[in-house]
Amino acid sequence: MTNTSSLATARRRSDRLRNLIDHPDSTDPAVAAERAQLRVLTGDRPTGPLHIGHYLGTVRNRVELQDKGVETFLLIADYQVITDRDALGDIRGNVLGLLADYLAAGIDPARSTVFAHSAVPAANQLMLPFLSLVTEAELHRNPTVKDELAASMAKNGRPMSGLLLTYPVHQACDILFCHGNVVPVGQDQLPHIEQARVIARRFNERYAGGEQVFTEPEALLTSSPMITGTDGRKMSKSRGNTVPLGATADETAKIFRKAVTDGERRITFDPERRPEVANLLTIAAEFTGRPAAEIAESIGDAGAGELKRVVTEAVNDGLAGHRARRAELIADPGYLLSVLREGNARANEVADATLARVREAMGTVY
Structure with a gap:
């Protein structure tokens, strides 16, 4: 749960980020340099078709960030599909449908990197050192973990999987492998960003001797209206x-x-x-x-x-x-796959470089 003090701090950081993003023509060299370093990480799980809640809540905002010149990494989180379910379903169809919606909405693969979780092994390899930096109690306290576990148990009596328990760490890998320092989220997702900040800080202190291998990411709080489903419940x-x-x-x-x-x-x-x-x-x-x-x-x-x-x-x-x-x-799956492969290649370049730096900091280059 995010307390009042940490929420106020997150809002101040978010407002500062928003000001940086919304003023691309600043004549202050320091401001311009800081803005040039901004990199967004955001994405979706391909569990089915995107709906108007996604469009109004996140997709339009991503296109806006891209169009304002902020470098954007857009994750199709196929590995995260199985955090709370037993099967992947029509994963290929869902991934291509997700990508089609991104592009149709205005995401430009020449300006944004769209990639799939499972296609970037070096990013996922960060899980092991990152897991060493968090406690079991911290993972259990995460609101999403608690909510998803309750929902899973209520639905099918399924016990918590190791993947669900470590879901916040996996999200930290997604953010930190590409050195994402701007993560657009709603207020309810702030605990995930804080966990990623903690992992970045602890890695720098424990394994890198205080050197800044990872920058602590910041939340860009979204202001989209809450849209419920046609039955009055949460849109799902x-x-x-x-x-x-x-x-x-x-x-x-x-x-x-x-x-x-x-x-x-x-x-x-x-x-x-x-x-x-x-x-x-x-x-x-x-x-x-x-x-x-x-x-x-x-x-x-x-x-x-x-x-x-x-x-x-x-x-x-x-x-x-x-x-x-x-x-x-x-109607052109070949084009969609080519876009995804190009994004995967770009994400792998970044992930491989990050993992090499991590191994060097940890002294595990042989």
Whole structure:
């Protein structure tokens, strides 16, 4: 759990990062040099199709960072799929679908490095020295580990796997192998960033004699609105309450027709008293750029049916270009694989250099 003091510190660091990113034309040489050293690490697990929650919450922000000139490493975390499940599923199809959505949204492989977990062995080899730097108690205290364990036990009675327990360390490997120093996250992910900071600090102190082999990464706190699923619960692929980015216009309309609202006919934007209605209005607002309250006022007494029509139209119009580009990309798996292989090659260059430096610091070069 992130306490008030550490949250305030994280916000200050995040605000400073945001200021650096948003002002690329600074005439101060020191500021310009610091900005040039920024490197983002972010990504997703390929457990199924990306949905509008991903698009509004993370994908658009990644494209924005890239377009502002911040070097970006984008991880397709295929190894992490099995942290909380027994099988990989259609891993190849999910990886290519994820990549297609990234590119359709505006990720440019010439400016961003997109790579797969399993294709970068040197990054994963950092797990052993990093595990020596954390205690079992620290791992058990991680909120994600605790939540995922509770969910897994409730769902199928499955005990904690070693991979799930060490999930925070694996994330530290992802961040530190490429010397990522900017990690876009929500507030709930701050404990993971703090664990990576601790591992970087301890490695430098214990194995590198105080030399800075690893820079402590910082969180770039996202300000995207919380979007819930069409049933009012947390949006999740496993709950079937999402709107996939690759859905057709008719499929999108069908999903929204079943969305939960309430019994009041007049549509108002009241997140506390009418969360389901407010959620649909927020989705429409995000895709149209209009304020949610203004959209509610325009619907007025037309009721939930009109609200669902409005949000369906907003999503379909907002994603029309994305879906057309995505369809073209999915139809050309050879191109998608070439993009991934180029990203894997770039990630391996960085990972191999990092591992060589780690081995040198540890005295394990023979």
